[in-house]
Amino acid sequence: MKPESIRKYRPFPAVDLKDRQWPDQVISATPIWCSVDLRDGNQALPTPMTVEEKLEYFEMLVRIGFKQIEVGFPSASDTEFNFLRRLIEENRIPDDVTVQVLVQAREHLLRRTFAALHGAKQAIVHLYNSTSPLQRRITFNDASQEKIKKIAIEGAELIKELVPTLPDCDLTLQYSPESFSDTELDFSLEICEAVMDVWQPTEENKIILNLPATVEWATPNVHADQIEWFCRNLKERNKAIISLHTHNDRGTGVAATELGLMAGADRVEGTLFGNGERTGNLDIVTVALNMNSHGIDTGLDFSDLSTIREVYERTTHLVVPERQPYSGELVFTAFSGSHQDAIKKGFDRRQKDKAEFWGVPYLTIDPQDLGRSYEAIIRINSQSGKGGIAYILDREHGYDLPKTMHPQVGTRIYALADEQSRELTPNEIKDAFFDFFVNVSAPMSLIDYELDHHAGERGEVACHAEISINGETRKISGIGNGPINAFVHALDQAGLKKFSLVDYRSHAVRGGSDADSAAYIQLQGEEQKLVWGAGVDSSIEMAGLKALVSAYNLLSAS
Template structure:
């Protein structure tokens, strides 16, 4: 039975709520990022990564710019243990990078962890135990004091083993399942651990506050965190860290509110991989900073390669709508969106804008290695003329007049609707050529000669019904003479209403394109000519428009 009555709010407010974090307008500086892809993300995979796959993922995380990487739960599996030893023994940890490992507050696991760390240049050792009311009551059957003692005993053993093991060690403590823990009790445990570790400003400890299972709205988490932030012992010797999960779909919001509330460090994964609904997606949080003009200190300029490597190593997929990284996140199919993007891009170019400000696209796709032609505007039966014109202009240098663009737009949508598919840029271009460049069912011009010294006399050779025919005409200019020659030969009248010409490139050898619209009885007929000679291009465009008129076909 689907009944909400079996549920109730299950979170704890802090003893004092200040809401100072709400008054901050934005995040001004990137936090310390810690990737937990190789531990938290790895243990969530149906098939965990092999040693070689973990090494490749580790290398990619370094290339992105992570300075802290949780690499293993060395006491949990032999692969994790060997991976850690491989990094240490092969000196694969850069000087400016700190690895992190995790251990439960259990003596044999802690000892195995330090054994695996022997000889590490620098490492964060992460101690955790579950503190929530539900876990204390249902799982451990222990009192608050018993649970606190687990953390304190573990902290003491950390300090002892760190002195006996070769390496530079920094400590981190997490009250796991914090969202179901009384806030003042969680603070008491954290401070008790800090009293044992005695961190210093030049050798800090981390206190990590996780949303192990997200069970409240993000502003509750921020208020809880702000209380922790304001009441930690030796605050200048502590890095306040957060580890948001995404059970309510608010992981990114938890992270951003958490930073406003005092967090200096964020643990998460690429694309949000992790147990259940996953961890916070660090790409999204970092890129949110980027689009606000804040250096995220991580580099996602090669997003396609990052996505491909991640999918290959983890066997996981990435949603097409995943912020920033999904294959469709920059794509507009809607006609109104396409029109706004197209006009925005033209405005940006005309005004030589330095700052990015384009409707519907919050970040320049090229910053992430994405392609305007294939990623921004894509065409299906829902698309509009603006998008189709944008694609042809950017990919092929084609600048259709407005009414021609409108006519071709409807034609393309009909084709997409008929075939029930999205059309590629190449398919749209071929349709354009078929309709306006290579359409001659009635006749085709084979040669053109204009004698401007003889009152603009035009001589044309046309192919009509498999016969080669010469036609001649005079006019006020070259195009007028060509038009009069064709009118006379075919005994047809029309008005030449639209004429536009454009270069299709920047250099002197570039092709020229001519666009002609002729009208008869209120109906428009379009043609396009492409040639290095603009007179020939204009003549070919007029010939296509006349072919369409003669065949009574307007698209």
């Protein structure tokens, strides 16, 4: 923004709260959750959901565990009205779920709303009207505070008259001073208490006072100050449920909600993945999983987050950003080599220690708890390193490379990703591993071999092999204490041994089919050069011999 443009903006005023208590509080219990996806979220969609899509979405919200769901604005359109009627008439609302309906403080809208609720077992009627100075001046043509308060009182009085028309419905009444975030605090308090005076809530039948950050004007600490000030100054606080409804204009909707809960709020309204007007509503998924990551049971089940995201994207025609906390495609993926190495070590250590509590570097939560697999955690591009490539080969393909082999393999495949300037898929990583390190057959190849396990007086193994080296076919033989040692002696007898064998490992390949065994051999050549080679074969003996040949060839080429 240019300097001359900045002059048109003013700082948001601070709240006069010298002895604020919320900074010393911690979130230790779950709030009441209310999903507003089907109203506040739906109204922000370029293509609103159809009735069938809303039904599917409603059923998903119930499965997740929401007990309060705002289903619409039934007086706004026939679609909204008919959706609520269908939920009621087809008995789709579970007994432990309360539907919420939104309505402005206008008589014909209120009467239509109550008509839509006939037959509901329990419901929340959510009354609202705009209260901020900006709304009073522009939307209501310089209306006074008294006029705005009168609108709220008259709406509350009509609702009180209409409550007896739903004798079989357990009704909860909710009021929102819309634009609470930029309304004078004393006026917000005054208008909310005026509505309470009409509805006469009790400790057993509390009013919900929803204090929306309809537009996010200030930093989250200011929002927390507003909530604490309101809670401390509200008369008969014990008869009210204080509810939050934050938006994300400044990108801090989650923080504002968390600080608002610390400041004394009891309830949270929001949407899955933060869908909503402008930059969106609060992302309930993020807040709930933040709590889960601190050991708090929220009552909401996001253990199959990928399926929830699929339903959301299909019904809303929106896409969850790749970096959306917890739910984005890439949030549990590490490309950085140092991150990959730390994550791999974390998983290995956790398995070794059988740790009770979660603790893996760079992962605040176990991806498997959200239905995410470990396979997507580490992905390889030009920023990746040895640990990540070893992780992919192990987790995806079952090849458990020796630790000292990681740098050699990582450097080679890292260079390939850098050369292609893109991410490598797990299958491409496996193919590159095989191309560069497995069963390498030039300049030497093993044509045939025969082992005699009863050679020599001490039960040694004799190896008779036919090899091709630099295009020449040769037959070699040797005796040793095992197949690998016998083959090394055979090479030595043929004058081809210019190395020493440093390390040998082998294992069965997890999930393998025709190639069930893998072997790794490290050789040291002249000038102390160390090289690893690998062999894969259905025979563990043959895998070891192929690994030796691979290492020999790689040493020759180095």
